[in-house]
Amino acid sequence: MVTPNISQNQKPRTTRTLKICLLVSTIFLIIVATIILSLVFTIFKPKNPIVNVYPIGLKNLKFFQPNLTSVPLNMVVTIKNPNYGTFKTKNSTGYINFQDTIVAKVPIGPNIFPGHKTTNVSTIADLMIGILISDQKFLSDVGEDGSFNLTAKATLQGKVHLINVLKVKATVNIFCDVFFNISSLDTDSYCITKIKL
Structure with missing residues (x-):
């Protein structure tokens, strides 16, 4: 067979x-x-976050006290993440300038910015009043109408988490104009942001 x-x-x-x-x-x-x-x-095309800077406690700021070199300036930074992904950032430092002179460093701790939500970040800037009041341009601005402008810069680095699967490195550059009016204790800010993946 x-x-x-x-x-x-x-x-x-x-x-x-x-x-x-x-x-x-x-x-x-x-x-x-x-x-x-x-x-x-x-x-999922990345959109630039919307940032606003709110200095608070201006009535406690003492600009023209003798022998005063620096004062703490409390700030709340609101960051709206218009993207779907969550942005997780590392420690970073922002800088506040008058003209081209750094007058404060702003520590920014690690944060989580969920997609389509606004997050408030509280921080304290050590404003170097001594440097400000020794600048003739600052005295001229304040003497004219009781107001002055500062610029703030910060770079946030971290990762964007998309649908809990993808993790992409990202950097957000922030540049703000911050307006102070000492007479009315009023502030206003305008910020430009740019996200890079």
Whole structure:
């Protein structure tokens, strides 16, 4: 009695099945990659955050006290994340300038900025009053109408977490003009931001 050679008959069938599986898998991966890229460049396209700076406790600031070199300036920075991803940042430092002179450093701790939400960040700047009042331009500005302008710069570095799967390194550069009116104890700010992935 002769036993038929089964393995040789099944070999072409197994190879064909393997090729079909590989082809289907490749097509599936291409479709998934296309969908992800479409989402990244449309829905998940990064938008610049919206930032506002609010100095608080201005009535406690004593600009013209003798022998006073610095005063703490409490600040609240509101950051609205218009993106879908959550932005997790590391420790960083902001700088406040009058003209081209640094007059305060602003410590910014690590934070989490959820997507489509506004987060308040509280910090304290050690404002170097001694440097300010020794600047003739500052005295001229304040003497004219009781107001002056400062600029604030900060760079936030961290990672954007998308749909709990993708983690992308990101940097947000912030540049603000901050207006102070000593007479009315009023402030206003205008900020420009730029996100880089």
